[in-house]
Amino acid sequence: MKSKQHLVLIFIVILFVSCNSRIKEPTRNQDMLQENILKGWNTWNNPNLLSFVKMPEGLSLRVTYRKKGGGPYWVDQAYITGANVNFQEKITPVAHAYDGSYIAMKLQWAGMKSTITAVHDGADLLILVTPDPKDSGPAKPHCLVLEAGILWNQSEGKITSKTDRMEAELNSGKIIIHSTTKPVDLRFPLPTAHLSFESDRENAFYTGKERSLEEIKAIIEREKHKFETGKDQYKELAEAYEAMQSVLSWNLFYDAQNKRAITSVSRVWNEAWGGYIIFDWDTYFAALMLSLDQKDLAYSNAIAITNSITERGFIPNVDASFGVKSFDRSQPPVGSMVCKLIYDRYQEKWFLQAVYDNLLTWNRWRDKNRNNQGFLSWGSDPHPNGMDHPNSKGAAMLESGLDNSPLFEDAGYNTKNHTLELADAGLMGLYVADCNYLSEIAHILGKEEDAKELKERSSQYGKKLMELWDDKSGIFRDKYTDRNEFSKHLAPTNFYPLIAGVATQEQAERMIKEHFMNPNEFYGDWMIPSIARNDPAFGDNSYWRGRIWAPMNFLVYMGLRNYKLPEARKVLVNKSLALLLNEWRKNRHVHENYNSVTGAGADVSNSDAFYSWGGLLGFIPLMDKGYYNK
Numbered sequence: 001m002k003s004k005q006h007l008v009l010i011f012i013v014i015l016f017v018s019c020n021s022r023i024k025e026p027t028r029n030q031d032m033l034q035e036n037i038l039k040g041w042n043t044w045n046n047p048n049l050l051s052f053v054k055m056p057e058g059l060s061l062r063v064t065y066r067k068k069g070g071g072p073y074w075v076d077q078a079y080i081t082g083a084n085v086n087f088q089e090k091i092t093p094v095a096h097a098y099d100g101s102y103i104a105m106k107l108q109w110a111g112m113k114s115t116i117t118a119v120h121d122g123a124d125l126l127i128l129v130t131p132d133p134k135d136s137g138p139a140k141p142h143c144l145v146l147e148a149g150i151l152w153n154q155s156e157g158k159i160t161s162k163t164d165r166m167e168a169e170l171n172s173g174k175i176i177i178h179s180t181t182k183p184v185d186l187r188f189p190l191p192t193a194h195l196s197f198e199s200d201r202e203n204a205f206y207t208g209k210e211r212s213l214e215e216i217k218a219i220i221e222r223e224k225h226k227f228e229t230g231k232d233q234y235k236e237l238a239e240a241y242e243a244m245q246s247v248l249s250w251n252l253f254y255d256a257q258n259k260r261a262i263t264s265v266s267r268v269w270n271e272a273w274g275g276y277i278i279f280d281w282d283t284y285f286a287a288l289m290l291s292l293d294q295k296d297l298a299y300s301n302a303i304a305i306t307n308s309i310t311e312r313g314f315i316p317n318v319d320a321s322f323g324v325k326s327f328d329r330s331q332p333p334v335g336s337m338v339c340k341l342i343y344d345r346y347q348e349k350w351f352l353q354a355v356y357d358n359l360l361t362w363n364r365w366r367d368k369n370r371n372n373q374g375f376l377s378w379g380s381d382p383h384p385n386g387m388d389h390p391n392s393k394g395a396a397m398l399e400s401g402l403d404n405s406p407l408f409e410d411a412g413y414n415t416k417n418h419t420l421e422l423a424d425a426g427l428m429g430l431y432v433a434d435c436n437y438l439s440e441i442a443h444i445l446g447k448e449e450d451a452k453e454l455k456e457r458s459s460q461y462g463k464k465l466m467e468l469w470d471d472k473s474g475i476f477r478d479k480y481t482d483r484n485e486f487s488k489h490l491a492p493t494n495f496y497p498l499i500a501g502v503a504t505q506e507q508a509e510r511m512i513k514e515h516f517m518n519p520n521e522f523y524g525d526w527m528i529p530s531i532a533r534n535d536p537a538f539g540d541n542s543y544w545r546g547r548i549w550a551p552m553n554f555l556v557y558m559g560l561r562n563y564k565l566p567e568a569r570k571v572l573v574n575k576s577l578a579l580l581l582n583e584w585r586k587n588r589h590v591h592e593n594y595n596s597v598t599g600a601g602a603d604v605s606n607s608d609a610f611y612s613w614g615g616l617l618g619f620i621p622l623m624d625k626g627y628y629n630k
Contacts, residue, residue, distance in 0.1 A: 058154025328386030426493025498559025
């Protein structure tokens with residue numbers, strides 16, 4: 001009897017341990033994920049691309065300059081620069097491997113030009129600073145300074161400056177920092193250990209064993225070749241990959257508040273919000289692009305934004321430093337689609353387990369809180385910690401992600417229902433698709449009751465979405481819920497019902513023929529404008545009033561994939577690629593948005609020159625060519 005009881009007890013213990021292990025598996029994998037990513041030298045320090053940081057120790061070697069004469073002026077913060085920022089320094093990106101193994105940039109500051117290249121040699125960092133040979137520079141050459149310090153209280157240690165080197169004594173061991181030219185002792189009043197040099201000669205800094213300048217140049221050429229040949233696998237789309245990869249890798253940084261690696265929308269946005277800011281659909285799209293060849297970074301981004309879910313049960317529009325969130329509103333529901341696509345590529349079930357519960361909660365929240373007479377509308381809850389005047393029309397517009405779009409100009413706002421008086425065809429298309437993708441995820445995880453629930457909700461809203469079909473004009477249209485009439489405005493969002501797959505092939509063909517290929521509405525040299533070309537707001541050329549946005553192109557592309565529309569698909573793929581390369585070839589920029597008439601990105605100040613989701617314009621042709629799905 002005792003033996004049987006003993007066996008039963010053992011069985012219970014094994015069962016408990018097994019269940020507990022399964023419960024903790026996603027958490028354990030997430031911890032290992034950050035350990036895998038956060039190691040080695042890279043530009044982890046958000047405000048300064050000239051700061052090369054070794055993780056996990058947090059040891060920073062920062063290249064900077066002091067101007068001779070005219071005051072104690074330094075290169076302080078350092079970002080990719082464009083029309084929307086006005087910094088003294090100008091950094092032009094050349095190349096950046098995701099892991100920091102090859103980084104090259106051009107720097108202009110106070111009359112001086114130089115190229116800065118950093119590479120790995122095993123565990124060591126090598127930095128080469130080369131003055132531009134065509135640039136005579138200022139009359140008095142600036143002082144080049146290498147500062148060393150430990151960031152974010154990441155580890156304990158001591159850094160000292162010697163006559164010809166610096167030494168960092170860390171928990172992980174001693175790191176010696178050398179230079180290939182002899183330092184000049186100028187005794188700058190810096191709070192950190194540093195070495196100083198004249199800036200008019202080529203110089204290299206490096207850790208580890210001693211190396212000559214020629215040896216360092218040879219290693220740099222080796223790493224450059226390795227990086228460059230990595231693009232060759234994409235053949236005729238190598239340049240598209242380069243632009244997309246560049247904007248994602250340069251915007252990769254260490255979020256010290258949450259101890260994680262994230263590819264942000266743009267580094268300047270992080271600093272403006274006190275350290276970091278992640279946006280809902282922006283971050284999901286970054287995760288999707290990264291998943292082409294950076295599995296861990298893709299997971300890190302997707303999990304980060306999914307884990308930002310609020311107590312009310314939605315992924316917020318904004319999640320930023322010091323607990324700041326948009327507690328009143330969410331953003332477009334693209335999370336399940338992105339997570340399912342990432343899973344399809346890598347087939348790791350723990351990732352789905354890590355995001356599933358929050359994605360399901362978010363899906364249920366929208367059904368309960370944004371249902372407007374059976375349709376779905378954008379909204380904003382009356383929350384004391386909401387942003388931008390919660391429970392207002394303006395805040396509800398921000399939930400759409402389309403901020404100042406004319407789509408909402410004529411819509412009323414219901415303060416009791418907390419939604420716009422507008423049944424939004426684009427939102428409903430995305431939501432039905434969200435139900436479908438999430439149902440597939442539930443099935444993979446063996447959650448059949450959830451899968452059934454999601455399929456029923458997909459059918460429910462799919463039927464209501466069909467009520468927004470306007471047979472007279474041949475397209476799905478938004479409808480004012482307080483006066484039962486269709487909106488006169490048309491945008492790429494009117495094609496989003498194709499993502500849900502609710503349209504018939506005949507309906508899809510009418511939408512393409514009568515609208516997508518119509519030069520008075522969406523067709524043109526540069527596509528797709530964020531509002532129809534014949535809309536009065538198109539000429540504003542400001543943000544979502546006429547300019548082209550990569551996420552709109554991508555979502556329309558995802559809809560086209562569900563139908564036999566080869567001509568439209570080819571047009572969108574080719575024009576997305578042309579738009580991306582237009583600014584990339586001219587300025588090495590990947591813009592937040594683009595001019596629908598000229599294709600320019602730098603023609604306005606409110607188009608960030610190096611914004612991550614601009615890379616979707618390159619991801620579209622890469623996906624269409626089969627590089628993502630193979």
